Amino acid sequence: MTRAYYTFTPYNVGRWIIWTAFALVLLLAPQVFTSNLAVSMLSQMGIAIIACLAYNILLGQGGMLSFGHAVYSGLGSYFAIHTLLKVAQGELAVPVSLIPLVGGLAGLFFAFLFGYVTTRKAGTAFAMITLGVGELVFALSLMFSDFFGGEAGITADRVVGEPFFGITFGPTVQVYYLIAVYTFVCVAAMYAFTRTPLGRILNAVRDNPERVEFIGYNTQIVRYLAFMVSGFFAGIAGGLGAILFEIVTAEVVGPLRSGAYLLFTFLGGATFFFGPIIGGILMVLALVFLSELTKAWLLYLGLVFMFMVMYAPGGIASLIMMNLRVAAFGRLRELWVSYLALGITGVVALLGAGALIEMVYHLQLNAAIGPHVEYLGARLDSSRAESWVGAVFVMLTGVGLFELARRHFRAHWNEIQADIEKEIKRREMMA
Secondary structure, three states: OOOOOOOOOOOOHHHHHHHHHHHHHHHHHHHHOOOHHHHHHHHHHHHHHHHHHHHHHHHHHOOOOOOOOHHHHHHHHHHHHHHHHHHHOOOOOOOHHHHHHHHHHHHHHHHHHHHHHHOOOOHHHHHHHHHHHHHHHHHHHHHOHHHHOOOOOEEOOOOOOOOEOOEOOOOHHHHHHHHHHHHHHHHHHHHHHHHOHHHHHHHHHHHOHHHHHHOOOOHHHHHHHHHHHHHHHHHHHHHHHHHHHOEEOHHHHOHHHHHHHHHHHHHHOOOOOOHHHHHHHHHHHHHHHHHHHOOOHHHHHHHHHHHHHHHOOOHHHHHHHHHHHHHHOOOHHHHHHHHHHHHHHHHHHHHHHHHHHHHHHHHHHOHHHOOEEEEOOEEEEOOOHHHHHHHHHHHHHHHHHHHHHHHHHHHHHHHHHHHHHHHHHHHHHHO
């Protein structure tokens, strides 16, 4: 007779706290940021978070570099807005709250269609095929104006059908809460996907596809299934965008949108699940705020990307996790002086470089209105050599001091990491 043994598995309290905090942030954000612009930006952040996390299923989880993922979010937007038009005409009876799922199904269908071709290859070949598919769809969007609406795009009114408990989705805040619900559910679903056997084997395909083939899995099928999952969530993001903006243009399937997904997913940190969440927030801030501050915002964005590749290839999420590891061993307080020095010298270098960039752009675009440039409250004269020499001096001084601070920080950081490794080994020996 065998005796049954029961074991108690405690709840993961930390995980419950994180998800509860995430839900509270989504719930209370419009109460803190109450202006229409702020609520609109919060809505865009929710959409960007879903889109970047969907893209990261390919890039971070599966190691698949895609240059055309806007195809699936963009086509999801088009099908969602056509559905919205059909609802307004009385030809369909679909609640507005379910229209993002129409976009998701459209993204899933086209991922099923195009993914069968793209996932037959891996690595560089996969990236080039996705680039070709993206350019093909973008070209078609300008050719077939009956469906895509040409350069003017397609517009619709999201206030259709009978109100549900007074909810018409006319006010921006109502649309925000719809997006917030989809954001929470989609983020939770994509996190759950990473914990499934398919998500785990996808990580194995990323790390060692030959060994995965050896143990009996078809790596092409694994990539194909992940591609369809990614396309589904990207389509949901596109459907939410169609409801929020009430217009869809060819830009949503264009290469710039695909590049934005890649850029900000990488900046946020593709190797960690929460990295694309950071990237999605940064994407909205850059596209809304930075683009309004300066005409050279794309150049600044490129410089930030270059420095992240050079000094923090794991993205912002990796910086956070590395410092949390140091903090767990009680050594983070030793680095605050180095961080302060890096921050100050980095800001000095950026101020000098920014002055040079703004004067160059002024000469190229606005020379007819005079030589003066307003830069962070200062008035620069692009026609005088003193302004150029001063900007170069500030930039070079900042760069030089930053490099000295970086070398000192690097030596101290390596020393701390060596001590941490010794402490880990000591604890293992005592266990």
